[in-house]
Amino acid sequence: MGLVATERLDRQRVIDAALNLLDAEGLDALSTRRLGAVLDASANAMYWHVGNMDNLVGFAADTVFAELELTSGAESWRDRLAATARELRGLFTRHRWLTAAFSANPRIHGPGIVRFQDHLLQVCHQAGFTGFDLDWAGATVFSYVIGDAWGQTPPPGSEPADTAAELVEQVKTDLADYPLLLDRYAALAGADPDDVNDASFEFGLRTLLDGLQAHLDHHITGPR
Amino acid sequence: MGLVATERLDRQRVIDAALNLLDAEGLDALSTRRLGAVLDASANAMYWHVGNMDNLVGFAADTVFAELELTSGAESWRDRLAATARELRGLFTRHRWLTAAFSANPRIHGPGIVRFQDHLLQVCHQAGFTGFDLDWAGATVFSYVIGDAWGQTPPPGSEPADTAAELVEQVKTDLADYPLLLDRYAALAGADPDDVNDASFEFGLRTLLDGLQAHLDHHITGPR
DNA sequence: ACCTGAACACCGTTCAAGT
C-alpha cells in the first residue's frame, strides 16, 4: 500500500502525506489508518510526530497558508487588498477541505497563518485604517472571502453537484410561493457555475472596497 | 437513558431530539446511538424517519432557519437588510454547529432555507437590484455573515477558548517579525471578546451597506 | 528516539427478522 519509499518519518513527511489525501479526497478521507498505509507505517506512527489528528489538520492548514503569494508592491491599497482577497479565495478553492477544517477546529494557528494576517493588516494600514478599525477592516475582508468559499462547489469525495437545472426541478414545488426566487434560480440555471461564482465574488469584493473607501473618505472630511 | 416519554417516533420528534443534542453539545455529539438513547429507541430507529445522518442534520438546519423572524415592514432597504443580516448572524450564534454542518454538506436545502433566501432577495430587490446583481447582492451579504460566524467563539463541546491574553503569550515568538500584528493582538487582549465580535460585525455590515449604496448610486447616475 | 500491535470505546449504515 505504501506509495512512498520507506524512510524515516518526520513531521513534514506526515504533513505532506496528509495534504495529498486532503486535496485529493477531502477531510473525511484523512484517517490515521489511511495515512499509515500511504506512509508505509502503522496507523499510530503519526502520533509521535504531530500529537493528534486535530494538530495534523492544523499543520496542514498552516502549510497551505504559507504557499500564498503576498505581493509587497507599491500599487494602490485598493489593488493590493483586491489581490490579497483573490489570493485567499484561490487558497480555499485549491484546498476545499480548509473551510471544514476551520469550522471543526477554529483554533488553528501557525506561522503561515500569522504571516497572512500580518500582510492583510499591512495592506489595510496602508489604506489608512488604524486602531480597531484596522482589525475590523481586515476581519471584514477575511469574513467575506471565507463566506464566499463556503458557498463554492462541494469538496472532493462528495458526489458531483446537481446541475442548476436539476436543482430547479427539485425545488420547484418548494418555490411555488416565491416567484422572485424561482425566477432567479431559473436564470442561474442557464449560466456556467464557475462564471457565476467568479462574478459573484467580484461583485462582493468591489462592494466591500467601495464601502471601505467610503469609510476612509468620511474620516478625512470629519465624522458624520 | 430515555429522556422522553416512550411514544411513537415521527420525523419531527427525531429532528427535535437531534436539535437538542446539537445545540447543547455540537455536531460531534450527534450520533445515531446517542440519539437512540435520548429517544428510548435503538440507534437505527432514525433511519426509517430521516434516511440517514446527513439528511437529519439537513432537516435540523432547515428547522432552525424557519425560526428566523423576517420583518416585512416598510422601513428603508438599508434598515431591513441590516436587520436581516443581524437575524442570520443570531441564528449562527445560537446554533454554532450550523457552519460546520454546512461546510460538511453544502447541499442542505429545505423550505425554511428557501423562505430566508426569498426574504433576502426581496429586500435587495426593494433596494433596487435586479438581474444577476440581485443574486450577487444577496450572496455578498450571506457570505459576509457566514464568514463572520465562522470566526466566532468555538462551538460547545470544545474546551473553553483561551483568553486573548493567553493567546498573545502563546504566539509572541511567532509574532516577533510582525510588530503591527503583535500590537493589534495586545490591543484585542484587553477588550471583551463579545464586544469585539459585535463591533467587528457592525463595522463590516456598515461597510457592505455603504458599498451597496455606492453601487446603486452609480447606476442611477449612469455607468461609470 | 521512534515505531508497532493489540486493545478500547466509539462511529454510520445495512439488513434480516420481528410486531
Added chain:
DNA sequence: ACCTGAACACCGTTCAAGT
C-alpha cells in the same frame, strides 16, 4: 408501517512492548 439486534467496516487514541 415501524422498529430491533446483530453484524460489518470503519474511526481516534492509548499504551505496553519492541528496536
